[in-house]
Amino acid sequence: MLKSMLKIGKMRWQEYNIYPSNFYLFTLNRIVEVVVYIFVWQAIYNQTGNAGGLSIEQMVTYYILVTALRPIILWGCNEEMAHSIRNGQIHKELLNPISYFQYYFGMEIGEFAFATVVGLATFVCCAIFWKVMIPASIVHFLLFIFIILLSVPITFSLQMIVGTVGFYSNSIWGMQILRKAIISIFSGIIAPITLFPQWFQTLSNFLPFKELIYTPINIYLGQISLNEIGIIIIKQMIWGILLYMLAKLFFNHAVKKVTINGG
Amino acid sequence: MIRNIRIYFSFLGASLKKMLEYRVDCLVGMVSQIAFQLIELIFIWIIFQNTDNIGGWNFTQLLLLYGVMMLSVAVTDLLFDATYDIGNRFIRKGKFDTILLRPVNPLISVLGESQTSTALGYIILSFILIVFTLMKLNITITLFLIIKILYFGILGGIIIGGFQTIFSISGFWTYKSNEVVWSVFQLHKLAEYPIEIYNKFIRVLITMILPFACVSYFPTLNYLGSSKGKIAYIAPVVAIIVWFIAIKVWNFALNKYRSTGN
Numbered sequence: 001m002l003k004s005m006l007k008i009g010k011m012r013w014q015e016y017n018i019y020p021s022n023f024y025l026f027t028l029n030r031i032v033e034v035v036v037y038i039f040v041w042q043a044i045y046n047q048t049g050n051a052g053g054l055s056i057e058q059m060v061t062y063y064i065l066v067t068a069l070r071p072i073i074l075w076g077c078n079e080e081m082a083h084s085i086r087n088g089q090i091h092k093e094l095l096n097p098i099s100y101f102q103y104y105f106g107m108e109i110g111e112f113a114f115a116t117v118v119g120l121a122t123f124v125c126c127a128i129f130w131k132v133m134i135p136a137s138i139v140h141f142l143l144f145i146f147i148i149l150l151s152v153p154i155t156f157s158l159q160m161i162v163g164t165v166g167f168y169s170n171s172i173w174g175m176q177i178l179r180k181a182i183i184s185i186f187s188g189i190i191a192p193i194t195l196f197p198q199w200f201q202t203l204s205n206f207l208p209f210k211e212l213i214y215t216p217i218n219i220y221l222g223q224i225s226l227n228e229i230g231i232i233i234i235k236q237m238i239w240g241i242l243l244y245m246l247a248k249l250f251f252n253h254a255v256k257k258v259t260i261n262g263g
Numbered sequence: 264m265i266r267n268i269r270i271y272f273s274f275l276g277a278s279l280k281k282m283l284e285y286r287v288d289c290l291v292g293m294v295s296q297i298a299f300q301l302i303e304l305i306f307i308w309i310i311f312q313n314t315d316n317i318g319g320w321n322f323t324q325l326l327l328l329y330g331v332m333m334l335s336v337a338v339t340d341l342l343f344d345a346t347y348d349i350g351n352r353f354i355r356k357g358k359f360d361t362i363l364l365r366p367v368n369p370l371i372s373v374l375g376e377s378q379t380s381t382a383l384g385y386i387i388l389s390f391i392l393i394v395f396t397l398m399k400l401n402i403t404i405t406l407f408l409i410i411k412i413l414y415f416g417i418l419g420g421i422i423i424g425g426f427q428t429i430f431s432i433s434g435f436w437t438y439k440s441n442e443v444v445w446s447v448f449q450l451h452k453l454a455e456y457p458i459e460i461y462n463k464f465i466r467v468l469i470t471m472i473l474p475f476a477c478v479s480y481f482p483t484l485n486y487l488g489s490s491k492g493k494i495a496y497i498a499p500v501v502a503i504i505v506w507f508i509a510i511k512v513w514n515f516a517l518n519k520y521r522s523t524g525n
Binding site: 019021022025026028029032033035036037039040042043044047048051052169173174175176177178180181182184185190191195196 | 452
């Protein structure tokens with residue numbers, strides 16, 4: 001089962017690499033996205049010298065890491081899923097010897113691998129232009145990687161939920177944007193969560209999104225003490241399981257509808 | 264020329280109607296687009312929690328600059344959205360061959376396929392934002408000013424559309440990726456902030472090479488009554504130059520076109 005999932009992941013990976021130019025363009029794009037934020041913050045630091053308790057080097061590193069992590073968190077295959085629902089290809093995918101969720105998780109592995117390579121390339125390119133800080137320690141770095149891996153079930157479940165909306169609506173384009181907007185606002189993609197008002201910080205403590213971007217980067221920067229991390233890991237696991245169950249329930253409910261209508 | 268423009272608008276009308284067919288999708292799209300705009304606004308708001316000005320611009324002035332850019336971007340979305348995804352929508356699927364058979368300029372056919380009805384909501388929203396911020400800055404709203412806002416807004420949209428058309432030809436070679444156009448389009452974000460905050464390289468880039476500054480920065484200075492704002496009046500010249508290059512480049516790509524054959 002795992003073997004076939006990896007195989008599907010590899011197919012997805014190869015699909016991306018049919019046009020090698022894709023890789024360079026994706027990377028270039030990420031850099032274009034980050035430039036404006038860095039310049040704006042540099043202008044602010046020139047006037048105030050401090051924002052939210054982070055130094056300018058930390059802030060620049062924060063945004064470069066955001067740009068590197070963003071593809072990992074936001075990219076996914078829910079567009080393909082909605083497409084397969086719409087044009088009836090789903091009936092073939094449901095007959096696969098592996099389950100529908102496993103099939104798409106395989107795709108997600110390929111997507112994840114490609115996003116990671118783009119993220120790494122973006123990070124290296126940005127390190128040439130700006131001064132990037134190295135991780136606080138080896139332990140912090142390993143925990144940084146671990147928390148990112150823990151976010152995979154969460155992002156995957158969200159993808160499946162949005163993809164399942166394809167059963168009810170003609171296009172999930174709007175839902176896609178909504179998913180991206182919610183993640184962007186609550187995960188700290190816009191700015192470090194500490195810069196937001198208090199009520200927002202409290203709210204984001206309960207939601208799973210903060211742990212996708214803000215927490216790993218702060219671990220990388222050494223801003224979070226190691227004994228807090230245990231709670232974060234437990235919270236992530238609970239959210240991962242909850243969202244996965246939700247996605248599964250929603251899908252199982254929706255798929256009945258499609259069998260009745262005959263595809 | 265006049266005939267082409269007329270055909271273009273009738274195509275555009277047809278595609279917009281196609282989009283409006285799916286009312287729920289359209290509504291969800293509109294709401295989420297606004298949510299996406301919120302991201303930018305939240306960022307601007309957060310900036311001003313930490314400082315009272317950026318590059319000498321205060322919160323209201325920056326909102327105005329943002330609104331001016333948003334208006335032009337919305338016009339681009341409405342009129343030239345199809346350039347964004349030529350490779351995927353037309354060339355890879357072989358739809359481009361049908362377009363070549365029409366007795367109409369292929370560029371007009373492609374542009375006419377634009378279907379972002381959500382842009383209409385944007386145009387109204389950004390226009391309200393501009394007028395509101397101008398009023399807050401104690402600038403009297405005259406009829407002349409309103410005409411100027413609309414004039415520069417539409418002209419800005421045409422300029423950005425020109426850039427998109429130039430870079431959309433990448434679709435002829437990559438078939439799939441719209442990433443080149445997206446990169447260029449993303450550069451408009453640089454011009455959402457005053458050019459004072461950038462280094463020399465980026466200043467030259469957004470004033471001379473890809474003059475996004477003519478879309479937002481100079482018109483905004485113009486509305487604010489600054490002397491530097493007179494530079495905004497070269498916008499029509501910029502638009503003509505950009506579209507001259509765009510048509511030349513597009514025709515070049517057209518000659519090189521090889522069908523994918525499916």
